[in-house]
Amino acid sequence: MSLTSYHAKLFAHELTRRAPSDSVEKLATALSEAQVDLNPHQIEAALFAFRSPLSKGAILADEVGLGKTIEAGILLAQRWAERRRHLLVICPANLRKQWSQELADKFFLPTAILEARTFTEAVRRGNLNPFEQSKIVICSYQFARAKEPYLRQTAWDLVVIDEAHRLRNVYKLGNKIGSAIKSSLAARQKVLLTATPLQNSLDELYGLVSLIDEFTFGDLRSFRRQFKKQSGSKEEFQSLKERLAPICQRTLRKQVLQYVAYTKRHALVQEFTPSDNEQRLYDLVSDYLQQPNLYALPSSQRQLMTLMLRKLLASSTYAISDTLAGLAQKLESAETESEAAGIPQEFAENFELLPEIEDEWAEDDEDSEEIVKKPITLTPEQREERRREIARLREFHELARSIQRNSKGEQLLTALEKGFAAAGKAQAGQASSLQQKALIFTESRRTQEYLFRLLQQTDFAGKVVLFNGSNTDDGS
DSSP states (O other): OOOOHHHHHHHHHHHHTOOOTTSGGGGHHHHHHOOSOOOHHHHHHHHHHHSOTTOOEEEEOOOTTSOHHHHHHHHHHHHHHTTOOOEEEEEOGGGHHHHHHHHHHHHOOOEEEOOHHHHHHHHHTTOSOTTOSSSEEEEEHHHHHHTHHHHHHSOOSEEEETTGGGGTTTTSTTOHHHHHHHHHTTTSOEEEEOSOSOSSOHHHHHHHHHHHOTTSSOSHHHHHHHHOOSSOOHHHHHHHHHHHTTTEEOOOGGGSTTTOOOOOOOOOOOOOOOOHHHHHHHHHHHHHHTOSOOSSSOGGGHHHHHHHHHHHHHHOHHHHHHHHHHHHHHHHTOTTSSSOOSOOHHHHHHOTTHHHHGGGGOOOOTTSOOOOOOOOOOOHHHHHHHHHHHHHHHHHHHHHHHOOSOHHHHHHHHHHHHHHHHHHHHTTTSOTTOOOOOOOOOSOHHHHHHHHHHHHTTTTTTOOOOOOGGGSOTTO
């Protein structure tokens, strides 16, 4: 069959548009239509992800504020321009709408947020795999895990995983979300976005890299033998950098100062002194958490629950109060078992980030296999110890309830006055209509509610708005 002159011209035009994967011409279509002022490091990051045609993906690890979302948007836009339309973004649940808005406003890309409701509606309309559609699919980590079979059978052209450090413990036996995402997307090209590829241990770096390529470092034992030695020599460090070079790109803020003008930040520190009862509560709970054996904290989740309790304790007495009561109630309801099972509901109700980090805090067994513990019947001595522990938790709860005013909360008012005064001085000479605003972040919803009540009793009454995840979709 001979080509018409029209088709010959069309094919010739398509051939002229082809370019090497490491050339900026590769991104011509995406760059020409993007409604954003692109910076050189963003283009370089996108080219890095495209560089090797045999690559299974890349980790883009620029520091916070350098535009990793834009870099991923360039990649998605280019795939879309190439008519490769099986595209997926996995991100924290609270960032789904932001991703949809960014891709629509800056790259004119259509998106579909999949959650429990929209997934069910798509199935009812006849689409038996709602991940298969003519839009970029956006879903949460939890939803990706829940719909693993659907994820696995979709031939993704590119998967973007935002806040990828949440999967850093994928090498651990108990990391269910990480394992589900890793196995279902093993054969697909992925781009991982994270400003913190390394937080606590080199093992986390191994975990992230294994999501892209299982063979970069070999197995976990060989990685530890080679890179976790006590010596920490320059040769080992250089070897690690060289192994990472083809798969991880990181840009620091100090590297882009010549073309990115950052707003200068000024830190104002407001000191506070805990009251006698606040200090007593802190000391009592801290001493309790350091005990070698605790019935209220399951051994398999002790690290996670200790972390949560310390965060709540530092947040406010309102944050820790009902949580302590919940631990006591949980312990009382399991009279014949050696330890309370699971995490009390009060944690999830009070600590908004719990669902997102719970899966990451599986115990690290190093090289051992996962051990399944059987319930143990308590001896009379152990039951007495358990009753004493319940009494201690009840004592802590009553002490926390008795503290109505928190020193840190009281000092917040002084901090706000200082902050607004400093901001007003910095804005001197600007339009007088500028309104001063403040964002207050808390670890706990109960602390947030306490601060709301506190501010409502001041000149800020009627000017305070609460934002939290209490109205998010349960289907994630």
